[in-house]
Each structure stands twice: as structure tokens, then as C-alpha cells.
Amino acid sequence: MVSFQMEEMLMKYQLALARLFKPNKYALYRTTPLRYIFLHLLILSTLLAAPAASQFLQSMTSLSQLIADKSEDIPDFTIKNAQLHLPSHQEKVIHLTYGTVTFTENDAGLASDQFTFSKHHIMIKGIDPISYHNFSTITDRASMLDALTTFSSSIYFYFGLIAFTLVMIQFFIILIKLASVSLAAHMAAVAFRRKSRYMNWLKITTFLLTPAVLMQYTGLLVPNTLTYPLSWCIIILLTCLAIYHLPVIKKTRQTN
Template sequence: MKYLLALKRLFTPQKYPLYRTTPLRYVFLHLIILATLLAAPAASHFYQSMTSLSQLIEEKSDAIPAFTIQNGHLELPDHQKTVIHLNQGSVIFTEQESILSDNAFTFSRNQIHIPGLDPISYQNISTITDRSSLIDTLKTFTSSVYFYFMLVLLALILIQLFIILIKLISISLVAHLAALLFKKKSRFMNWLKITSFLLTIPVLLQYIGLLVPNTLSYPLSWCIIILLTCLTVYHLPGNKKAR
């Protein structure tokens, strides 16, 4: 398969300029695969959270405290924190504002915290006002959990794809200008194809950084893409008109 041959070319820097001959369908396929890879950790966290909510409703709904939402703030009986332990993580009800847990679905004072996703303000969920409304909402939600999961997964992939495209265009433009500066034969559209595959290793590093959070994965990914881009410029044929 030509796509697999294009991936093998990553191990031969002198052949990087040949990515300009790669069909566009393989370029688009590769970008979607990279976006899906980066979206996978957040999607996995979301799915685990939905599984926990399903178990909460089916097995431990009686443990949900009699809370109320007033003016966008969570209020608990006697201001007592409640932790409900489930098979995958836990569900926490607390009036605190700062949340440090990475494996808990948390109802804090002002927001709902879902691992891997941005916090959701109570003001954006008008259907949840107290314990009974929460149970009703979760029953409706968990009955179509796979549908909502597919929607969230699609949204996450599109977000990552947009970020990758912005990075792709920026790097390709800089690389094209650098190639012209060094009097190399260069076309911007060719660089878009080349950079699409050069992003593979940096994206893998970012993916590892999402699985095992560290401060080196992101800057290291940029160092690698700069190195690979420089290798490509070096191996580009010279511009005959400039001689």
C-alpha cells in the first residue's frame, strides 16, 4: 500500500522531498489519523466518566447528596464533601473551587469537572438544579451514552485537526521561505504534503506526553520538527534558475 510506503519514508531523510509526489488522499488520511491519535486520550477519559455515571445511576444513586444549585453555585447539606467510589474512578460533590483529581467526575462549587475536558459551568446546564433533576438528566444522558460519545469524539478530532492544520500551514510557510533563501527548488503546496508526514514523530511525542504528562514532550516535539524540516531543506534540489 502506498500509504505504508510513505510512512516508511520517514526513516530515510534523503527521501523526504519525495513526499511531494504523495497523493492528496493519503495526506488527508494521515492528518485525520494524527488528529484522532491526539484526541484519543481525552475521548478515553470522557468514556470512562460516562461509564462511571452509568454505574452511579444504576447502582449508587442513593448516595448522591441532596444538593441544590443557587445562582450557579453548588450548595451541600451541612457543607459536607461527598465522595462516591465507583469501579472506574469516583464521583465527588464538594463546595471547593480547586480540583486536583484526574480520575474523578467532580461537581465543585462553580463547575462540573470531567477528566480530559474543559470544566462546564452550572449556568450552562439549566436542567440541573438539585438531586432529583441531576438523576433525571443523567438517566436521559446515559441512555444514549454511545451517541454522545461519538459526538464528543468527532468534536475532539475536528479540534485537533484544526490545530494541526494551523501548525502545518505555519511550518510549511517558514520552510518554504527558508528553502528559497538557500536557493532550493521549493513550492509551498509541496511543503504542505511534506510537513504533513514530518509531523508524525512530533505528534507521537505529544501523544506520549498526554498519556504520561511531562514538561519535555512539547518542546522536544518542536525541536524534532525543526530538525526534520532542516534535513528536508538540505536534501531539496537546487534551483537551476538561481545558478
């Protein structure tokens, strides 16, 4: 029974996605049940959050490897006044399966670094630099090993927490975009004398965002300055097509 319901739900969801290729049927999205709307929004949010979550997992995997297999390569550094000091001021690069970890008294590491312990910050790939002031318990090699060992023992818990947070952030951003585009589309439809309701536009726009999100996802995998403006061009184009195919409000005849 449950399997049949899941198959039926999947078929209806696939039918809703197939309408993206038929602009004359965009108006039918107004009949889409809310559960499919929330499911689609969640899928889009997960898609946009996936690259950052994957990068974080890769960094955490590198951290675990550093502790498990390469801990003897970590230099005997000290941190005083939120500044890293290395023995003989010599830079140390540790090679891992996924990139490198660099200890340096410069302000930047290597392009291949998953982690960079620089003069004033810890830099994690894909994340803003973090000052040593935020790691008051780490003062030398021994204290860092203790802290990282504790952290790596709960790596999947932290990954789940970060992944959930990233998905919720993307979900919130998509909701703002959805509400804004739907309002603009509703106002444009009214201006062109089309039958329009704002609540219906929320459902329609949920699916019209799909190609734009795929474009943004491509831009996250292969950075390109054109992907973001192109995604908005796609949204505008599909919205115009949806407005064009809405029923026209007929003028009422006045009787003398």
C-alpha cells in the same frame, strides 16, 4: 477487487511512512497522492484527540455507573443561587470502578474524582469547571437524577459527537501548523537556492510532522513540559534535512 485495492493502498501508505527514515528521499513525498495526505492527517488528528476522547468516555461510563448502581448514595442536596447545599454540610464521596464522584461545599474535590459537585461548579475530569448557572433545570437530587438518566441513555451518541468534534479541532490545528511550517520551509529552501514549490512542501511536511505528533501524544499520556518544545525541535531538524537533500538550483552561464 475491493480487498486488492485496499491492500495496494495500505502498501503504498506504508512505503510513504518508511521514507521518514530516509532523509535523502523526503523530496519524493511530492509524488504522494492527495488521498494518502488526507488519510495521514486524519490519523494524526485522531491520535492527538484519542486521550481526551478516552477520558470523556471514562467519565461518561462512571456517570452511567453512578446512575445504575450508586444512585442511592447521592446525597439529598439542593442548589440555590447557583450554589450547592448539602445536608449537615457534610461531604460525600462515592467510589466507582473508574475513580470517584464527590459532593462537597468546598471549591475542589479529590484527585481521583471523575466528577466533582463543588460549591459553585460541576467539575468533570479533563474539562474546565462548569457553573451551576448552566444547569438551571437541576435544583436538587431528584432533578439531577432525571437529567443524568436522560443523558446516560444516549451516552454513545454524545461520545461520538464529542469524539468527532475533538478530531476536527485537532485536524484544524494540524492544518495551521502544516501551512505555517511549509511556508517557512519553502522560504528557507529558496534562500539556500534549492528547487522548491510550496505545494510540494505541504505534502512533505504532512509526513515530517509524524514524529513530532508522536512526541506530543506521549506528552498527553505522560505529561511532561519538555514534549512540546522537543516536538518543534524535531520538526525543525527534519525540515532542515529535507531542505539539504533538495536539488540545488544551478547557476546559468552567461555568454558574451
